Amino acid sequence: MAIFVHNSPMTISDALKQRDLAVNWHPCTQMKDHEWLDMIPIKRGEGIYIEDFDGNRYIDAISSWWVNLFGHANPRINQAIKNQLDELEHVIFAGFTHQPIIELSEQLTAITPASLQHVFYADNGSSAVEVALKMSFHYWRNKGQPQKKRFVNLANSYHGETLGALSLGDVELYKDIYQPLLLDVLTAPSPDAYLAEEGESARDFALRQFAAMDTLLQQHADEVCAVIVEPLIQCAGNMRMYHPVYLQKLRQACDKYQIHLIADEIAVGFGRTGKMFACEHADISPDFICLSKGLTGGYLPLSAVLTTENIYQAFYDSYDSLNGFLHSHSYTGNALGCSAALATLDIFKTDNVLENNQHLIRYMQSATEHFKDHPHIADVRQTGMVLAIEMVQDKTSKTPYPWQQRRGLKVYQHGLKHGVLLRPLGNVVYFMPPYVINTDELQKVIDVAWQGVQLATQN
Numbered sequence: 202m203a204i205f206v207h208n209s210p211m212t213i214s215d216a217l218k219q220r221d222l223a224v225n226w227h228p229c230t231q232m233k234d235h236e237w238l239d240m241i242p243i244k245r246g247e248g249i250y251i252e253d254f255d256g257n258r259y260i261d262a263i264s265s266w267w268v269n270l271f272g273h274a275n276p277r278i279n280q281a282i283k284n285q286l287d288e289l290e291h292v293i294f295a296g297f298t299h300q301p302i303i304e305l306s307e308q309l310t311a312i313t314p315a316s317l318q319h320v321f322y323a324d325n326g327s328s329a330v331e332v333a334l335k336m337s338f339h340y341w342r343n344k345g346q347p348q349k350k351r352f353v354n355l356a357n358s359y360h361g362e363t364l365g366a367l368s369l370g371d372v373e374l375y376k377d378i379y380q381p382l383l384l385d386v387l388t389a390p391s392p393d394a395y396l397a398e399e400g401e402s403a404r405d406f407a408l409r410q411f412a413a414m415d416t417l418l419q420q421h422a423d424e425v426c427a428v429i430v431e432p433l434i435q436c437a438g439n440m441r442m443y444h445p446v447y448l449q450k451l452r453q454a455c456d457k458y459q460i461h462l463i464a465d466e467i468a469v470g471f472g473r474t475g476k477m478f479a480c481e482h483a484d485i486s487p488d489f490i491c492l493s494k495g496l497t498g499g500y501l502p503l504s505a506v507l508t509t510e511n512i513y514q515a516f517y518d519s520y521d522s523l524n525g526f527l528h529s530h531s532y533t534g535n536a537l538g539c540s541a542a543l544a545t546l547d548i549f550k551t552d553n554v555l556e557n558n559q560h561l562i563r564y565m566q567s568a569t570e571h572f573k574d575h576p577h578i579a580d581v582r583q584t585g586m587v588l589a590i591e592m593v594q595d596k597t598s599k600t601p602y603p604w605q606q607r608r609g610l611k612v613y614q615h616g617l618k619h620g621v622l623l624r625p626l627g628n629v630v631y632f633m634p635p636y637v638i639n640t641d642e643l644q645k646v647i648d649v650a651w652q653g654v655q656l657a658t659q660n
């Protein structure tokens with residue numbers, strides 16, 4: 202279909218692109234790239250597919266930045282939101298409450314590790330991290346230890362973009378420029394199994410790396426509030442993965458040195474690692490868990506921080522003690538978001554999702570076996586429903602391609618040409634599909650990725 206803008210025929214898509222670029226500033230984007238890199242206006246979504254205005258369909262192999270769990274326009278989530286919309290869209294959550302949020306908190310406390318019993322809401326992942334940081338600091342102050350005011354993170358971690366959350370991250374590309382504005386954190390080396398010596402197991406490497414964390418915690422115990430980690434997968438840090446024994450060791454050390462453990466499961470929660478929450482692989486209970494992304498099935502911005510009875514009680518006091526947690530966001534506990542989250546949890550229960558995903562997990566593993574033999578692939582790693590392929594310049598030394606070459610972008614462009622949305626992180630191509638994908642569709646994603654890797658690693 203053609204419409205006329207400035208007297209020249211233009212497709213609807215072209216007209217939308219032009220209007221978009223005149224007014225929109227996109228996230229994580231150098232806008233000048235769009236002088237040559239196409240942007241794609243999307244008309245509709247259905248299941249694993251998104252569709253543009255020219256009728257092209259793309260498999261959303263990255264779950265629209267890791268949020269979507271059960272497909273676009275999922276009938277059950279759609280219906281839940283429509284029903285809620287006719288009752289109550291939103292109400293102030295201080296002094297008031299509503300049914301969806303009570304039910305959601307009851308369910309979240311039931312499915313997360315047992316000691317997590319109180320839920321504080323925010324409206325995005327970064328804000329959830331900020332809540333956990335502030336609560337941890339405030340807890341120690343309420344307990345008469347105001348000198349505990351530093352945080353410990355892992356190398357290559359990512360916890361969001363607001364200044365506090367950014368401080369706790371360690372991905373250069375997002376952080377370096379803002380360094381003068383950030384909190385002074387203590388960084389321990391990552392247990393990332395990709396860094397293990399030749400022949401060293403992921404477990405042995407995690408244990409070896411833990412020694413440095415233990416030393417750091419021991420030396421700084423009197424000034425540290427909390428350690429924050431992304432359990433098992435450092436997603437934004439190029440999908441690097443580590444062995445769960447690290448989490449067990451960390452839990453023990455945090456208990457020993459009286460330091461909180463914050464599990465940032467914003468990306469890995471809700472089944473991505475094969476279990477509902479990544480902490481379950483290590484059978485540990487953190488002092489705080491941060492949830493967002495998949496919480497609403499990828500529909501609406503909502504996040505939650507769950508914590509323990511002990512931490513909750515440290516704030517429970519008379520008003521004039523100033524021990525209360527006086528933190529708020531306007532959209533805290535949005536009722537539509539809660540109804541989407543309830544419908545999402547309902548699908549997990551009624552459709553045996555975690556069990557059925559095991560089949561997809563095995564399929565992804567066997568269908569990508571051959572990637573390992575590629576001369577420019579140094580690693581094919583998988584944790585549950587997340588599989589990552591690391592392209593390198595030199596396989597033996599694991600020398601990365603210079604980032605300026607933007608090899609991953611070539612895979613992205615190839616994918617779009619062939620109906621698959623892949624959005625590599627640097628030189629790492631990964632799959633994190635919605636759980637409603639089938640094995641034929643997975644095979645298509647894998648085939649297109651394979652061709653994309655061939656193209657991107659030529660010369």
Ligand SMILES: *Cc1c(COP(=O)(O)O)cnc(C)c1O
Pocket residue numbers: 325326327328330359360361362431436437465466467468469493494
């Ligand atoms: C995405 C992400 C965040 C930030 O969430 P936003 O909703 O994008 O602010 C924090 N931590 C982890 C591990 C994430 O993957």
